[in-house]
Amino acid sequence: MNTNVETTNAISHYMTTVGQCARAASRIIGRAETRVKDAALLAIAEALEAATEALLAANRLDMDAGQTNGLEPALLDRLELTPKGIKTMAQGLREIAAQTDPVGEITDLKYRPSGIQVGRMRVPLGVIGIIYESRPNVTADAAALCLKSGNAAILRGGSEALHSNQAIAACIQHGLAAAGLPADAVQVIETADRAAVGELIRMAEYVDVIVPRGGKSLIERISREARVPVIKHLDGVCHVYIDDRADMDKAVTVAYNAKTQRYGTCNTMETLLVADGIAERVLPVLGERYRAAGVELRGCSKTRDLLPEVKIATEEDWYAEYLAPILAIRVVKDMDEAMDHIATYGSAHTDAIITEDYSRARRFLREVDSSSVMVNASTRFADGGEYGLGAEVGISTDKLHARGPVGVEGLTTQKFVVLGDGHIRQ
Amino acid sequence: MNTNVETTNAISHYMTTVGQCARAASRIIGRAETRVKDAALLAIAEALEAATEALLAANRLDMDAGQTNGLEPALLDRLELTPKGIKTMAQGLREIAAQTDPVGEITDLKYRPSGIQVGRMRVPLGVIGIIYESRPNVTADAAALCLKSGNAAILRGGSEALHSNQAIAACIQHGLAAAGLPADAVQVIETADRAAVGELIRMAEYVDVIVPRGGKSLIERISREARVPVIKHLDGVCHVYIDDRADMDKAVTVAYNAKTQRYGTCNTMETLLVADGIAERVLPVLGERYRAAGVELRGCSKTRDLLPEVKIATEEDWYAEYLAPILAIRVVKDMDEAMDHIATYGSAHTDAIITEDYSRARRFLREVDSSSVMVNASTRFADGGEYGLGAEVGISTDKLHARGPVGVEGLTTQKFVVLGDGHIRQ
Structure with a gap:
């Protein structure tokens, strides 16, 4: 003593x-x-x-x-x-x-x-x-x-x-x-x-x-x-929302990159939100690519209607920062429902919309309260080097003083x- | 219970x-x-x-x-x-x-x-x-x-x-x-x-x-x-330093205003620092004006050599935020000694130098680590309205996020x- x-x-x-x-x-x-x-x-x-x-x-x-x-x-x-x-x-x-x-x-x-x-x-x-x-x-x-x-x-x-x-x-x-x-x-x-x-x-x-x-x-x-x-720097529960006015190629490319380019990083997508109007076209293509990359998918019931072999996502999945080859997928009615989901379950780190719609892009940028908000770009870009800050000492999830890289x-x-x-x- | x-x-x-x-x-x-x-x-x-x-x-x-x-x-x-x-x-x-x-x-x-x-x-x-x-x-x-x-x-x-x-x-x-x-x-x-x-x-x-x-x-x-x-918003232990290259009129006007314009505000001067080379000229004039305004003076021994009726200042006086008609006065060798005093006893709120010397003004502005640093202006200006911010919700003495008004x-x-x-x- x-x-x-x-x-x-x-x-x-x-x-x-x-x-x-x-x-x-x-x-x-x-x-x-x-x-x-x-x-x-x-x-x-x-x-x-x-x-x-x-x-x-x-x-x-x-x-x-x-x-x-x-x-x-x-x-x-x-x-x-x-x-x-x-x-x-x-x-x-x-x-x-x-x-x-x-x-x-x-x-x-x-x-x-x-x-x-x-x-x-x-x-x-x-x-x-x-x-x-x-x-x-x-x-x-x-x-x-x-x-x-x-x-x-x-x-x-x-x-x-x-x-x-x-x-x-x-x-x-x-x-x-x-x-x-x-x-x-x-x-x-x-x-x-x-x-x-x-x-x-x-x-x-x-x-x-x-x-x-x-x-x-x-x-x-x-x-x-x-x-x-x-x-x-706490959680990075990052979302990509594929709007029904998204370009299919951009949607598939960005959503694939945001999940698979690296699994263990904070700016990796953990939940994919898809508008009801485009889910039928985009989810089968994406599902195939994720499966090929070995990503485990967990989805809402609508997702499972389109991709039957997907596991059911629980409430915990929407909050999860997997840092692993696992992805939660939810079909939403529209952008408002997507933004509500992000506000409820997200960690205000990095969230992206894929859309060709000017007014929706403008609203998403303003209304989503995250340290990085993106249009038609992979969440993986949220990084001091990519943003031109030189090196970064970390990524802040606080609101005061410094936000983001x-x-x-x-x-x-x-x-x-x-x-x-x-x-x-x- | x-x-x-x-x-x-x-x-x-x-x-x-x-x-x-x-x-x-x-x-x-x-x-x-x-x-x-x-x-x-x-x-x-x-x-x-x-x-x-x-x-x-x-x-x-x-x-x-x-x-x-x-x-x-x-x-x-x-x-x-x-x-x-x-x-x-x-x-x-x-x-x-x-x-x-x-x-x-x-x-x-x-x-x-x-x-x-x-x-x-x-x-x-x-x-x-x-x-x-x-x-x-x-x-x-x-x-x-x-x-x-x-x-x-x-x-x-x-x-x-x-x-x-x-x-x-x-x-x-x-x-x-x-x-x-x-x-x-x-x-x-x-x-x-x-x-x-x-x-x-x-x-x-x-x-x-x-x-x-x-x-x-x-x-x-x-x-x-x-x-x-x-x-x-914690203390406002604000200083005015009168450099030996100060304009006498500006020195007297600003030092008088900084103390007497209002006594109970956080941006009121609490300690006056005076360069040795100008003390003999400026202190008797200022002393007279403060006395006429009913300000109690507490000084170092050099100050008391010039203004014999002044009380002796104790170590506590250099730390004091009086918020009252009381002023501590210290004669210092030069600007470096003044900046050391401010770094030691100040509260990093608002500090001013009175000088006509370009290089000293430039150094003071850069080196004094306070939320407001001034040259030839009264500390009383440290205020959201005066700075053009419109109203202010307060004055921050923190360093992170918001500093000053x-x-x-x-x-x-x-x-x-x-x-x-x-x-x-x-």
């Missing part, structure tokens, strides 16, 4: 120091010039490539431990670093360096009747805590996004990737030093103790926002216990700037 | 119904056309003016009860409705109606290399809960801002203003009905029971954001207990819209 208290105190003390150092570094990185931040990013990229051997050796230790501890193959897959993966990390850093610096941009600067000029300046959030699973490449990506946006970063990766993350952290430190930026601008938590996360999400005086990346239960726990604001701009905020000439309030 | 449980259950049931009705109404108000929302705002304005007698009578009941219960004069002052006050409320509604509708605005719509077009559409947050003190005019202002921004509102005013708020609510209902909008778009909580607030801030499934307006302890309690995101736009968010032509992810 005594030991536990001592350990807890030690972790608490360690994290407080991390927080204080991050806060101090955030003031320096927040005002750093664009060319200095970009120089650091390029130096980190170079250091990562130069350290390929060391990174692979460190990763080998994590992989061996993971295999010994019986880590699932999917997790081992995410944990593994390859020479190609290291090149991709370095390339990602170079792309972020090539982006426009959002910090300091002033918009809407206008004269007011009082004579003052009022505008908004984009500024860093301050200190960002990122909690993620055992994917070492996130360490480099997240550090780069925070750096570019002028924020100090505290990174807490999965304990299974500890050696890999430390090796990447060494490269980051090298790059920061080469550009003359403070080492504390990016801190990688060095303990596997879970208590460190508990401290991190409660240090509201040192941390401005927490971005958790991981499973739903982790994110729910962090949201519940955090005293720091959280940008969170969060890139460099999502890690900034805006303050008001006022220019006067001795103006006073009357 | 049994009764308490029953009461608690009744309140919980009542608030759940309020929440469900708000959620349902938010879908209708969210897609309402601009002219319909504006028609409702104008109809409410007309109803308020037409109901002047009834409003004054309802307010009389609250005022009498307030006097009987020994409410403080300042609170009674806020509680009171006058014919002029009712005209001002109506005028505020007409100004909000005249503003541009932010909902549905699409920005940055660009073609991506994949062929899709990606942009952002401004959309309502959904359901907004506003908790405020006994100022009946907030009922009309808050309802109008929520309505214009396409949100459903749940309003919980101070129990001392219950009759006044119900009378204003009747006018709001009249206006909503006249425009054909659902009555539940604006709900005024009808119970004085504090448990209603406890329910409101926890109904994350029905409420998207809470805006508390009131004393610091109320806001801190709500932030601590809320399960719904809170846009909060929150107007109609602060009650909206942005979703991504994607337009394709059968595009799929490769």
Whole structure:
């Protein structure tokens, strides 16, 4: 018991120091010039490539431990670093360096009747805590996004990737030093103790926002216990609605791609809604293609009239984020019924309509309350890279602050700037 | 005990119904056309003016009860409705109606290399809960801002203003009905029971954001207990820094206005920082003016060398939000020391520099991390009306989402819209 208290105190003390150092570094990185931040990013990229051997050796230790501890193959897959993966990390850093610096941009600067000029300046959030699973490449990506946006970063990766993350952290430190930026601008938590996360999400005086990346239960726990604001990513129960005025080819192509291009991603379609007037034509064709791809179908009774071998969908199926080759299908009367279904069962992540009808497309875009709303495009496009944000730190399913893919701009905020000439309030 | 449980259950049931009705109404108000929302705002304005007698009578009941219960004069002052006050409320509604509708605005719509077009559409947050003190005019202002921004509102005013708020609510209902909008778009909580607030801030499934307006302890309690995101307004420890390259006249005029134009507002200067090189010239002049206005001064030792009758400032004074005719004064070496002081003791609300030096003005604007940063202007300008936002629902001292005065736009968010032509992810 005594030991536990001592350990807890030690972790608490360690994290407080991390927080204080991050806060101090955030003031320096927040005002750093664009060319200095970009120089650091390029130096980190170079250091990562130069350290390929060391990174692979460190990763080998994590992989061996993971295999010994019986880590699932999917997790081992995410944990593994390859020479190609290291090149991709370095390339990602170079792309972020090539982006426009959002910090300091002033918009809407206008004269007011009082004579003052009022505008908004984009500024860093301050200190960002990122909690993620055992994917070492996130360490480099997240550090780069925070750096570019002028924020100090505290990174807490999965304990299974500890050696890999430390090796990447060494490269980051090298790059920061080469550009003359403070080492504390990016801190990688060095303990596997879970208590460190508990401290991190409660240090509201040192941390401005927490971005958790991981499973739903982790994110729910962090949201519940955090005293720091959280940008969170929960479910992706994404829909494609095939309208009766859809082009058949586009409907089949998009609905097939949205489900099968990748199964485990949050922007994969989980429920297909089909207008009654087109179901008879489109469902047999789609059913055949899904079957060929090995997708299990679960449908409403009307769906089963058209595709008799389909299992019956239960109420739970409409809420389900399968992340697997399973698809729920429902025949609806019209677009209004489709939008009601999306509002009731959806997770406000990404929803698409397939239609050639101008007025319906316009209504769907406005009325569906999701972070991404699409017309005649696959839900799989909901991604920071595809949207042109550069890398993404995550996809927000929150409404406040950042909605959808969060890139460099999502890690900034805006303050008001006022220019006067001795103006006073009357 | 049994009764308490029953009461608690009744309140919980009542608030759940309020929440469900708000959620349902938010879908209708969210897609309402601009002219319909504006028609409702104008109809409410007309109803308020037409109901002047009834409003004054309802307010009389609250005022009498307030006097009987020994409410403080300042609170009674806020509680009171006058014919002029009712005209001002109506005028505020007409100004909000005249503003541009932010909902549905699409920005940055660009073609991506994949062929899709990606942009952002401004959309309502959904359901907004506003908790405020006994100022009946907030009922009309808050309802109008929520309505214009396409949100459903749940309003919980101070129990001392219950009759006044119900009378204003009747006018709001009249206006909503006249425009054909659902009555539940604006709900005024009808119970004085504090448990209603406890329910409101926890109904994350029905409420998207809470805006508390009131004393610091109320806001801190709500932030601590809320399960719904809170846009909060804590301290305003605002600074004016007089640089040694300041114009003397501007320095005296602005520093005097920032303290004395109103004492009880959050954007009033609480600490004056003066560069060593100009203190000898500016402090005696300012000291005389503050004394004439009855402002109590508390200074550092250098300040007291120049103004001997000034009290010594303690460490607490640098943190203090006096909201009173008291001012802390500190002589600093230069702008860097001033910015360090602001970073250490400030509340990141509003801070100003008085200088004619271009490079220092530029640095101050970028490096001071406050919701409003000013050059040669009074901190008192930090206000939604002065900034051209129309009315404000509050001033946010948070960094995420909205920073500084929150107007109609602060009650909206942005979703991504994607337009394709059968595009799929490769």
